[in-house]
Amino acid sequence: MLTADKKSYTIHPTDYKRAIARGADFYIRFSNFTLDVEGALAKSIRRYLEHYDLNYIKNEIINIVKELANNAVKANVKRIYFKRKNMDIGKIEDYRAAMETFKDEIYTAGNADYFDQLEKSNLTVRVSFKTTDNFLFINVINNVPLLEQELSRINARIKKAYKYKDISEAFEEALDDSEGAGLGLIMALMIFKNMGMPADSFRIYRKNKLTIAAIAIPQTMEKIRSRIKIAEEILREIEEIPASPENIIRIQKLCVNPDPSIRELAKAISMDPGITTAILKLANSAGYISLKRTETIEDTVKVIGIKGINALLLAAGVREVVDQRYKRSESAWLDSYKRASYAQKMAIQLNRTRVSCFTYLAALLADIGYIAMLSLKPELFRKLQEIAGFKGIGNSDLLEEISLGLSHSTLGGMILKKWNFNDSLIQTVEYHERPHRAPKNLKQIIYLVYLADCMVEIDKGRFRYESIDEDVTDYFNLSDKQSLKLLHNILRKAHEQESGA
Numbered sequence: 001m002l003t004a005d006k007k008s009y010t011i012h013p014t015d016y017k018r019a020i021a022r023g024a025d026f027y028i029r030f031s032n033f034t035l036d037v038e039g040a041l042a043k044s045i046r047r048y049l050e051h052y053d054l055n056y057i058k059n060e061i062i063n064i065v066k067e068l069a070n071n072a073v074k075a076n077v078k079r080i081y082f083k084r085k086n087m088d089i090g091k092i093e094d095y096r097a098a099m100e101t102f103k104d105e106i107y108t109a110g111n112a113d114y115f116d117q118l119e120k121s122n123l124t125v126r127v128s129f130k131t132t133d134n135f136l137f138i139n140v141i142n143n144v145p146l147l148e149q150e151l152s153r154i155n156a157r158i159k160k161a162y163k164y165k166d167i168s169e170a171f172e173e174a175l176d177d178s179e180g181a182g183l184g185l186i187m188a189l190m191i192f193k194n195m196g197m198p199a200d201s202f203r204i205y206r207k208n209k210l211t212i213a214a215i216a217i218p219q220t221m222e223k224i225r226s227r228i229k230i231a232e233e234i235l236r237e238i239e240e241i242p243a244s245p246e247n248i249i250r251i252q253k254l255c256v257n258p259d260p261s262i263r264e265l266a267k268a269i270s271m272d273p274g275i276t277t278a279i280l281k282l283a284n285s286a287g288y289i290s291l292k293r294t295e296t297i298e299d300t301v302k303v304i305g306i307k308g309i310n311a312l313l314l315a316a317g318v319r320e321v322v323d324q325r326y327k328r329s330e331s332a333w334l335d336s337y338k339r340a341s342y343a344q345k346m347a348i349q350l351n352r353t354r355v356s357c358f359t360y361l362a363a364l365l366a367d368i369g370y371i372a373m374l375s376l377k378p379e380l381f382r383k384l385q386e387i388a389g390f391k392g393i394g395n396s397d398l399l400e401e402i403s404l405g406l407s408h409s410t411l412g413g414m415i416l417k418k419w420n421f422n423d424s425l426i427q428t429v430e431y432h433e434r435p436h437r438a439p440k441n442l443k444q445i446i447y448l449v450y451l452a453d454c455m456v457e458i459d460k461g462r463f464r465y466e467s468i469d470e471d472v473t474d475y476f477n478l479s480d481k482q483s484l485k486l487l488h489n490i491l492r493k494a495h496e497q498e499s500g501a
Helices: 016-022 035-051 055-082 093-110 112-120 148-161 166-174 182-193 231-238 246-255 262-270 273-282 297-325 332-348 353-363 368-376 378-393 397-404 408-418 423-431 438-457 470-475 481-499
Strands: 008-013 026-030 125-131 135-142 204-208 210-218
Touching: 008 035, 008 166, 016 026, 016 035, 026 035, 035 055, 035 125, 035 135, 035 470, 055 093, 055 112, 055 125, 055 135, 055 182, 055 210, 148 182, 166 378, 182 204, 297 353, 332 353, 332 438, 332 481, 353 423, 353 438, 368 408, 408 423, 423 438, 438 470, 438 481
Parallel strands: none
Antiparallel strands: 008 026, 026 125, 125 135, 135 210, 204 210
């Protein structure tokens, strides 16, 4: 159970970073899966994998280890549950009877007593890290052995996991499971398949009085992003998406002219009433920063400049194509405008005014793949979001990759590539939810878009400050939660004031 308790783990040796640098073993031990423990695991795994140049899989491994650690704690709670019920966990009749009510009593009812008792017991979980010449081993160990029926159930789930093509197929079955652990294990295995990991890289077994969930990561692992076939509908959609409208291409050419005439540019824009309306609306929106409200295109060009016009032009053109092709998603666009507002304001605060227009555009278009995917496979996409909420996952990118072979961020990059947008914009959209993969030359902009996106998700109650990538918070000196909340509140209030909310 995830709780906001005091520090509730031990790490040995204490200086685990030095242990990693020396190639020495280390471990984290805990009784309960608290926010402290979650943070310690994430930091340790990031540092461990980055040391071996395997940081490109760190988010996936973190999610798997968190799931396994949660399951290990759950197994220990089960022992306390049986003891308090005065039932014998080794007897099949007692096991079946007790498990009928286990999930409801422990989790649905939020019975914290069982988890409090864990702290007083000798039941612990240890996540150990060991390095050999060929492999990195991460083992999740709890000090109670699996029962035969538990091991059989796990092996059955492992077999099923390799048959599922779509994680949503497993969702209903997991919800019906009396222990509530089925989906997490299946997710872990599907992530392994999607990463291109060998089949024997993951196993769960008994050893003496221990249960061990073992992950073996080859040090020579090739950087294969996915071996799951991308859904045919998605690929076909990329091919069928129309090119950027001719009128926008024509106006863009004027923008790149080394000495464009403001009047000439304004005239070209004004020839298209739809684009004129869209640009004026964007320029005067709460999201876009300008010195004063503008009433004409010529005034707008004067106030926000050629770069600003080019950014708004691209944004208006994308929305025109998207709204014509896909079911309108006004709420997604409202989120996009807020994200753009937050990102641009932070860029200006960092004295990055020269790239603030680009940052605004990148943040505005960051979820273009989300809008397309939601329209193409609405039932599946809603199911993935439901699973993400059920499992407490910050965003559904990981589940999208498992089920569709790519995330909505990757799809967004593919769409922008189809429209011949520049590589910087494409990469910012592709990596905005995986900032640790940001190219060095785009790191700050991607971090800004990522942070703005996190804040929008927090506003909607779908994310929390503790889950924000620590590389990003460290980069902006926002490691202290209060400083982060203060910045967020300032941005939110400014946006609400500008939008009249």
